[in-house]
Amino acid sequence: MTEASAGRLSESTRAEISRLAAMYPERRTALLPALKLAQADVGFLPPEAIAEAADVVGVPHSAALELVSFYTMLFSEPGPARRLIVCAQLPCALRGAEGLIRDLRAGLRQQIEAGAVEVERTSECFGACHKAPMARLGDEYRERLDDAARRRLIDELGG
C-alpha cells in the first residue's frame, strides 16, 4: 500500500502545499488549493488527508473540514472511477438535458450498476449553455451532446 492509498499525502503534494502557503500574503489562502491537491493525490478526502493538509497550511483541522463539507467539488467519500455530471439547469433543460440523462443512464446501465460510472444530474450551471446539452466528465467538458455525440460518449465509457 502506498502512502497515498493509506490516506496520507505524498511528499510532492506536501511540498506543493508548503510552496503555496508561503507564496500567498496569508498562509490560510492556500487551504482550498491544499485540499484540492490532497484530493488529487489520494482520490478523495479521508479525515487523515484533511488533517494533514490543514497541518501543512497551519490551520485547525476544523477549518479544513468546513471547506470540505461546503464545496461540491470536494469529496469526503471515494467515488466511482468515472463521474459524469449532467447540467439540467434551465438553459440545458430547454435543449434536451433530461433526454440526455435518460440516454446516458440507459446506455451505461451495466457500468452504473457495477459502480464504475456515475451519471449525476445537477441543477448547477457550468457555463456551457450555448453548447447544450452538456456534461462534465471529470475535469473535461463534453458539449453539444446530440445523438451521435452521446453514443460516442457511451462507447467511450464502455457502454
Added chain:
Amino acid sequence: MSVALNYVPVLLTHPGRTGPVSLDEYCSEGGYAGWRKALTAMTPEQVIEEVKASGLRGRGGAGFPAGMKWSFIPKAPGAKYVAVNADESEPGTFKDRELIEVEPHRVLEGVALCCYAIGAETAFVYIRGEYVEPADRLEAAIAEAEAANVLGAGCLGTAVNVKIHVFRGAGAYICGEETALLESLEGRRPMPRSRPPFPAVEGLYRRPTVINNVETLANVPGIIDRGSAWYNTIGTPPRNTGPKIFCLSGRVNRPGNYELPLGAATVRELIDDYGQGVIGGKAVKGVLTAGVSAPILTADKLDTRLDYDSVQAAGSMLGSASLIVLDEATCIVRAAALMEDFFRHESCGKCTPCREGTSWLFKILQRIEQGHGRPADLDLLVSLSGEISGKVLCALGDFATSPVVATVKQYREEYEQHISEHGCPFEPW
C-alpha cells in the same frame, strides 16, 4: 435588421476562434499599448479619471460605475488588492469563459491597469473550479507576460510590480458574491459578510480591495489606449457606454456570445438577427435577461433595447446580459421550479430566510408542476418570497424570489391551469 450588424467587436476580436491569442499576437494587434501608456505617461489618478470619463459600468451584473469604485480606494500607504470575479456561475452566462479562453491577455492587461490605478501589487483572479481549461490558459498567459517582463516585478522596466494569481474555486455559486469571494480567498467558508465595512475599505485580508468582473476589466485596455472619448462613441452615452457581450441561450437556433454596443439592439433583434430565430419558428413566451436572477420579460417586451436603463424600465435587469429564451412550448411552472432548484442548491445557508425559504419555494413549485398544487399556493409563493427578499445579507435571496414572483404575476393563468387540471398541460421537455 439591427444596425448593430455593422459593429466591429473590441473585446472578442477573434469571432469563431477557440484557441487562445498569444502574447505576440495580442501585442501585434495593439495589445498592452494601454498598459505601456499608463506606466510611461499617466499617473494612477489619471487612469482612474479616464475610466470614470468612459462611463464604464460593471459587467458582472450590478452595473456600478467602475471608475467610481476604483476612486473609493484610500490613497494611504499599505497593501491593497484587486480581486477579479471569474466565478461565472449564473445560469445562462458564459462570456467570461470565452474572454479568458480566447483573449487572456486582454483580461490580464485590464487587471494590471486596475492594480496600477489603485496602487495594488497583487491581484487574484477567482475562477470557478469547473473552468479548468480556462484557468490553465490564464496561467499560461501570465507566465508568457512575466517572461516578457510585461507583468511581474518591474513591469516594462519600471518600478511597478504586478503579481497576478489564478485562484481556482471548488463549486459554489455564492463565491460570485463579492464578500463570499473574499472569504473563499482567505480560506474560510464562502459566506457573505455584512456591510459596512465595504471591500474598498476592508476587503481581502481586511485591506482595501477592488472586486471587478472579468468583462469589466477587459474593457479597460481600450479605454486607456484609445481614450474615453473613443469609448463614448460606442453604445448610448452617458449611462450605457461601451460594448457588452450578450450570452444568448435557450430555444434559439444559434446560441452564443454576441458582442454589441449597449443599447444598439433590442431583445427581438438579438434573437432574430443573431440567434437566427426561435427553434421551429415558434413564438417567444418570455426572455430572462439576467440569467435566472431577475424578473422574466414577457413577449410584449421584446422591443426593449438591450441596455441597463431600458431593461430596468421594462421591469427587469440587464445583469450579466445572459438572455435565456423560452418559447411557447415551455412550461413556465417547470421553468420556475428549475430556477428555484438552483437557488435552493446554491444558498450558502448563512441566512435563515434564504436557506429555508428557497427550499420551500422549490417544493411548492414542484408540487404544482406535479399536479398536487392547491389554490392557496400562488399567494403562498408570493408571501413567502416577501419573507426572503430584503431580509438577507446578500443578493442571492432577492435573486431567488424573482423567478417566482414574476412568473406568478405574469403567467398566473398557467399556474392556475396546473392546479385546476391537477397536472402539467405541456409536453415534457
